[in-house]
Amino acid sequence: MRNVTVSIPDDLAQWARVxxxxxxxxxxxxxxxxxxxxxxxxxxxxxxxxxxFAAEPKKLSDGAAYPDRSxxxxx
Numbered sequence: 001m002r003n004v005t006v007s008i009p010d011d012l013a014q015w016a017r018v019x020x021x022x023x024x025x026x027x028x029x030x031x032x033x034x035x036x037x038x039x040x041x042x043x044x045x046x047x048x049x050x051x052x053f054a055a056e057p058k059k060l061s062d063g064a065a066y067p068d069r070s071x072x073x074x075x
Contacts, residue, residue, distance in 0.1 A: 006031070
């Protein structure tokens with residue numbers, strides 16, 4: 001585990017200490033959990049995007065491709 005110094009306003013540091021104490025944890029653990037949650041969401045998002053773009057385009061029931069946007073909204 002690596003130590004990291006973080007600078008935050010005094011009022012936020014005080015709130016974080018109180019919140020952590022109320023939840024029987026530490027500020028360090030609270031920040032670690034928050035950063036892990038953000039990282040995991042990012043990983044899931046990137047994975048979902050890669051899966052979406054790797055999928056074959058949908059076809060209509062007769063096998064034809066859906067029309068592209070420009071042909072639908074030709075102005």
